[in-house]
Amino acid sequence: MRVxxxxxxxxxxxxxxRTMLGTELKRGKPFVKGGFQPRHHISGVIGLSGKARGTIVLSLDRDAALCATEAMTQERPSEIDADVIDAVGELANMIAGSAKAKLERFDLSVSLPSVITGKGHCIEFPSNTTPICIPFECEWGAVDVEVGLVEVAAPCPVAVPV
Amino acid sequence: MRVxxxxxxxxxxxxxxRTMLGTELKRGKPFVKGGFQPRHHISGVIGLSGKARGTIVLSLDRDAALCATEAMTQERPSEIDADVIDAVGELANMIAGSAKAKLERFDLSVSLPSVITGKGHCIEFPSNTTPICIPFECEWGAVDVEVGLVEVAAPCPVAVPV
Structure with missing residues (x-):
């Protein structure tokens, strides 16, 4: 991925x-994550495709996910439930939508988000991709965003068995 | 999701x-998965976007993932490693590419795959999506494919904070 x-x-x-949750994030230094390192309790995953192919992973500590959900719904969930899934999926969706608008040259569109739970989960990328992990801190705890984006020469780089 | x-x-x-692994799958009855049920050890996730937005999740038991990797690389991995990540990501990629070709009306393109590991991981979808889970069995064990696909009225249905 180009810097x-x-x-x-x-x-x-x-x-x-800032806009959706009313909180300021403090950015850490981007890095390339080593393999099989679980980061946080819950992750929203969303794909980007067009003249580039990408994936965005938004990972949050449990407390940060619960507080973010409270900021969006005005109700504090007691555990990771369907409201937290919706909130994390929607945050991933909005981050993808906002970044896409700033990367017009790739004519990107955004897939459906999915949300991964389970404390020990790891999210890996194939070895031909070098995603960049950007760590953030907020008042509620740690938040990571990992991004892989690869330019493609043709609209469909996929081998299609028929 | 429409049937x-x-x-x-x-x-x-x-x-x-059949084409890539030389194995025949036996299909079970599709169902709508209840929330927070871990299914398998490893899952490939890939997004689709265009005139519809979708996500495909390919989940495999550990043994099925190791055997599938052996069928693709001619080497048997002893554990879930980078080769298994590549194999599962590529299988998800090929399934997405093949399905996309059969859903021409949506002019879909395919995101980068990501691969989730961790025995207890759950993959959830936001509550406004009803994905369908299709269970399969093969000689190596259980394989699931979960698909969420939502038609969109406009190319960008995402709220974009600026």
Whole structure:
């Protein structure tokens, strides 16, 4: 992944957390994650496709996910439930939508989000992708955003068995 | 998700496992999964977007994932490693590519795959999506494919904070 593509995602994350949750994130230093390292309790995953193919993973500590849900719904969930899934999926969706608008050249569209739970879960990318992990801290705890984005020469780079 | 959209994904899964892995899958009865039920050890997740937004989740038991990797690489991995991640990501990629070709009306493109590990992981969808889970059995164990696909009225249905 080219480094100049990171900034639109950083701006998108800061903007979404400020606008939707009323909280300011503090950004840490981006890094390339080693394999099989679980990061947080809950992760929203969403795909981007068009003239580039990408995936965004938004991972949050349990407390950060519960507080973010409370900020969006005005009700504090007591555990990771369907409301938390919806909140994390919607945050991933909004980050993808905001970053896509800043990467017009790739004519990106956004897939459906899915949300992964389970404390020990790891999210890996195939070895031909080098995603960048951007760590953030907020008043509620740790938040990571991992982004993989690969330019494609043709609209469909997929081998299609028929 | 509309039931008539399931068949292209079933055909894609059967075709990819037959062509790429040389194994025949036996299909079970599709169902709507209840929340927070971990299914298998490893899952490939890939997004689809265009005139519909979707996500495909391919989940496999540990043994099925190791055997599938052996069929693709001619080497048997002893554990879930980077080769297994690549194999499961590529299978998800090929299933998405094959299904996309059968759903031309949606002009779909395919995101980057990501691969989830961790025995207790659950993959959930937001509450406004009703994904369908299609269980399969093969000589190596259980394989599930879960598909959520939602038609969209406009190319970008995402609320974009700026």
């Amino acid at each position: 100049e593509y990171i900034n639109p995602f950083v701006v998108a994350v800061l903007s979404v957390f | 008539e959209y399931i068949n292209p994904f079933v055909v894609a899964v059967l075709s990819v496992f």
